[in-house]
Amino acid sequence: MMGMGAASWIKKHGELTWFLVLLVLVGIFATWSLEEVVSGTSTNYRFGLPLASGVPRPLPNGTLVVNITAYQWGYTPDVIVAKPGQPVLVVLHSRDVVHGFLLKLPSGTVNVDIVPGTLSYVFFYAPNTPGNYTWRCSEYCGIGHSFMNGTVEVI
Amino acid sequence: MSIKDSIRLPWSPAIKLQQLTGKYFSQTTLGTSILFTAAGLVWLAVMGLAALFFRLILLNPYNTEAIAPIYYSLLTLHGYVAMYILVPFLTIGIGMYAMYKEEGMELTHFDLVNVLFWLANLGMVIALAGGPMTSWYITPPLGLLQTTFNFYSGPAIALTYIGLFITEACITAVAGITVFDGIRTRRNKGKLSIFPTYALTFTAMIVFTTPFLMATLMWYTLGILAHVYVNPTVAFLLFWMWGHPVVYFVPFAVFGALYAYIPKFAGRKLFSEKWARWNLFLLFVFTMLVWAHHMLVWPLPVWIRGFVNASTLLLAAGSGVTVLNLGLTIFLAKRYDFSDIRGLAYFLALLGFIIAGIPALILPENALNPIVHNTYYVVGHFHLMIWTIIILGSMGIIIDQFLNAFGRIAPLSNLSLKSIRAGLLLWFGSFLVVGFAMMAAGYQGLIRREIAYPVEFLPYMQTMTIFAWLGGIGFVLMAVPAFSMVTRWLVMKYYSGVVEQ
Numbered sequence: 001m002m003g004m005g006a007a008s009w010i011k012k013h014g015e016l017t018w019f020l021v022l023l024v025l026v027g028i029f030a031t032w033s034l035e036e037v038v039s040g041t042s043t044n045y046r047f048g049l050p051l052a053s054g055v056p057r058p059l060p061n062g063t064l065v066v067n068i069t070a071y072q073w074g075y076t077p078d079v080i081v082a083k084p085g086q087p088v089l090v091v092l093h094s095r096d097v098v099h100g101f102l103l104k105l106p107s108g109t110v111n112v113d114i115v116p117g118t119l120s121y122v123f124f125y126a127p128n129t130p131g132n133y134t135w136r137c138s139e140y141c142g143i144g145h146s147f148m149n150g151t152v153e154v155i
Numbered sequence: 156m157s158i159k160d161s162i163r164l165p166w167s168p169a170i171k172l173q174q175l176t177g178k179y180f181s182q183t184t185l186g187t188s189i190l191f192t193a194a195g196l197v198w199l200a201v202m203g204l205a206a207l208f209f210r211l212i213l214l215n216p217y218n219t220e221a222i223a224p225i226y227y228s229l230l231t232l233h234g235y236v237a238m239y240i241l242v243p244f245l246t247i248g249i250g251m252y253a254m255y256k257e258e259g260m261e262l263t264h265f266d267l268v269n270v271l272f273w274l275a276n277l278g279m280v281i282a283l284a285g286g287p288m289t290s291w292y293i294t295p296p297l298g299l300l301q302t303t304f305n306f307y308s309g310p311a312i313a314l315t316y317i318g319l320f321i322t323e324a325c326i327t328a329v330a331g332i333t334v335f336d337g338i339r340t341r342r343n344k345g346k347l348s349i350f351p352t353y354a355l356t357f358t359a360m361i362v363f364t365t366p367f368l369m370a371t372l373m374w375y376t377l378g379i380l381a382h383v384y385v386n387p388t389v390a391f392l393l394f395w396m397w398g399h400p401v402v403y404f405v406p407f408a409v410f411g412a413l414y415a416y417i418p419k420f421a422g423r424k425l426f427s428e429k430w431a432r433w434n435l436f437l438l439f440v441f442t443m444l445v446w447a448h449h450m451l452v453w454p455l456p457v458w459i460r461g462f463v464n465a466s467t468l469l470l471a472a473g474s475g476v477t478v479l480n481l482g483l484t485i486f487l488a489k490r491y492d493f494s495d496i497r498g499l500a501y502f503l504a505l506l507g508f509i510i511a512g513i514p515a516l517i518l519p520e521n522a523l524n525p526i527v528h529n530t531y532y533v534v535g536h537f538h539l540m541i542w543t544i545i546i547l548g549s550m551g552i553i554i555d556q557f558l559n560a561f562g563r564i565a566p567l568s569n570l571s572l573k574s575i576r577a578g579l580l581l582w583f584g585s586f587l588v589v590g591f592a593m594m595a596a597g598y599q600g601l602i603r604r605e606i607a608y609p610v611e612f613l614p615y616m617q618t619m620t621i622f623a624w625l626g627g628i629g630f631v632l633m634a635v636p637a638f639s640m641v642t643r644w645l646v647m648k649y650y651s652g653v654v655e656q
Binding site (some may be wrong): 014015018022025026030096098102104108109110112113115116119120136137138139140141142145146147 | 227290297429452453475530602603604605
C-alpha cells in the first residue's frame with residue numbers, strides 16, 4: 001500500500017522529484033569536488049597548484065628548487081636537470097606578460113599560468129624513466145608564443 | 156531680400172533626415188530583427204573566411220615568426236567578430252523576433268535602434284583597423300603593449316578599446332530598448348510564452364553583464380592613455396564577468412525556440428513546461444556566478460576555485476534539465492517531422508548541444524582542468540557549441556524569420572529547400588569531425604594559438620582544415636537560398652514591376 005502511494009506521489013509530482021534527484025546528484029558531485037580542492041588529494045591538482053596551495057610542507061628531503069623567469073619569448077633557465085624520482089619545486093615568475101607552463105609527465109599534467117606580479121608554484125616528482133620531458137608555454141603571449149619551451153632532463 | 160532669406164537652405168534638414176531615415180532605416184519590428192540577424196550572418200561569413208585562411212597556415216607545423224602577424228591578426232579578427240558583435244547581434248535579433256512573433260510585442264524606437272546598429276558596426280571597424288593581435292581574450296598586459304598591434308601605434312592603440320567600447324555601449328543600449336519597448340507594448344495578459352520568455356531574458360542579460368566588459372575596456376584605455384596601473388588578475392576577472400555570460404546569450408535564447416517549436420515538430424506538447432520555466436531562474440542566476448572557471452590555472456585562492464567549480468556544476472545541471480525535457484519530448488513522440496528544415500535545424504542544434512556539452516563536464520573540475528586548459532580540447536568543446544546550438548539553432552530561427560518576412564515575395568523553391576537541408580547536414584557532420592579532432596589533439600597536448608607545433612599533431616590539423624572547408628561549403632548551401640529571399644525583397648523595394656507572388 002505504501003509502495004503504491006509513493007509511486008503515485010512520484011507520478012503526480014514528477015517534475016519536483018526529478019529536480020530533487022538532480023539536486024542530490026549535484027550536491028554529491030560538488031561536495032566531492034570541493035573536498036578535493038581543499039585537501040588537494042587528486043593527482044593532477046597536487047601536481048600543479050598556483051599560490052603554493054599544494055606544495056607539501058615541509059618539502060621532502062632532496063627537493064630540487066628551481067626559480068624560473070618567463071619572458072617574451074623564453075624561460076631562464078630553460079633546462080632542469082633532475083634525478084629519477086627526485087622531488088622538484090619550480091617557482092615561476094614573469095617579467096612581462098602572462099605566460100604558461102604546461103608539462104606532461106607520465107604521472108600527470110602540470111599546467112599553471114604565470115602572472116606578472118605573482119609567483120606560481122609547481123611541485124612534482126621527476127619521472128623514474130630517464131629522458132627529456134619538454135614543457136611549453138600554454139598561455140598566448142605574443143608572436144613568439146609557439147617557440148617558448150624548456151626541458152626537464154632526467155638523468 | 157533680407158539676410159534671413161539669403162541664408163535659408165533650399166531644403167529643411169529635419170525633413171531631409173526624415174526622408175533618409177524613412178527610406179533607409181527599418182521601421183518594423185520584424186524588419187529590425189532581420190537587420191540584426193542578417194548582419195550577424197554577414198559578420199559570420201567574414202570571421203568564417205578568416206578562420207578558413209588561418210587554418211591553411213596551420214597546415215605547416217614549422218611556421219616561423221614571419222607568418223605570426225598575419226596568423227594572429229586573422230585569429231583576433233575571428234574572435235573579436237564572433238564574441239563582441241556576432242553573438243550580441245544574433246541574441247538581439249532573436250529577442251526582437253521572439254517577442255514579435257509570439258506575443259505581438261513591438262519596438263517603438265526605430266530611428267534610435269538603427270543609429271545604434273550602425274554605430275556598433277563602426278566601432279568594430281575602428282577596433283579592427285589597428286590590426287590587433289590580442290586574441291579575443293584581450294589578456295592584460297599583452298593587450299596593452301604596442302607590439303601587439305600591427306597598424307595603430309603609440310597612444311592610438313587605445314582606439315581598439317575605444318572602438319570596442321562604442322560597439323558594446325550601442326549593443327547594450329539596443330538590448331535595453333528591446334526589452335523596454337517589448338514590455339511596454341505587450342497586449343496579452345498572463346504568462347509570457349516560452350520563446351520570448353527565454354529570448355528576452357537573455358537579451359536583458361546583455362544589459363546586466365556588458366557593463367563589466369565596458370569597465371574593462373575603459374580601464375585599458377586609461378591604462379594606455381593615462382598610464383593607470385592595470386592589475387592583470389583583477390582586470391581579467393572583470394573581463395570574464397562578461398566573458399562567460401556572453402557564451403550563453405545565444406544558446407539560452409535558442410533554448411526558448413527549442414522549447415516552443417520542437418514539440419510542434421514532434422507532434423506533442425513539451426514534456427514539462429514547469430521545468431522550462433523554473434530552469435530559467437537557475438540558468439539566469441548561475442550564468443553570472445561561474446566566470447572564474449576560466450582561470451583555474453591562475454594564482455587564485457582555493458576558495459574561489461572551489462566556488463566556481465561547484466557553481467559551474469549547478470549550471471550544467473540546468474542545461475541537463477533542458478536536454479532531458481526536450482529529449483523526452485522527442486523520445487515520447489510518435490514521429491518527428493524532419494522534412495521541415497526548421498525542424499531539422501532545431502533537432503541538430505539540440506543534438507549538437509548534447510554532444511558538445513558532455514566532454515565539457517571535466518572542464519570545471521579543478522582536478523582535471525589542468526590536463527586540457529589552453530589546449531585544443533577546450534577549443535573543440537566551445538566550437539562544437541558554437542557550430543550547433545548557436546549557429547544551427549539561430550539558422551532555424553532565421554529561416555522562420557525570413558519566411559515570415561519574405562515568404563510571400565520569394566517562397567523557397569524545392570532547390571532552395573534541398574540546398575538548405577544539404578547545408579545543414581554538411582555543416583553539422585563536417586564540424587562534428589573538426590570538433591572531435593580538436594578535442595583528441597588537445598587531450599594529447601596540442602596547445603591553442605600556436606603557429607608551430609609538434610609534427611605528430613599534423614594529421615589532426617589536416618583533418619580540421621579539410622573538414623572546416625567542407626563545413627564552409629555547408630554554410631554557403633544554407634546561406635545562399637536564405638539571402639536570395641532578402642535580395643528579391645530588395646529588388647522589389649527599389650525596382651518597379653516586381654510583385655509579390
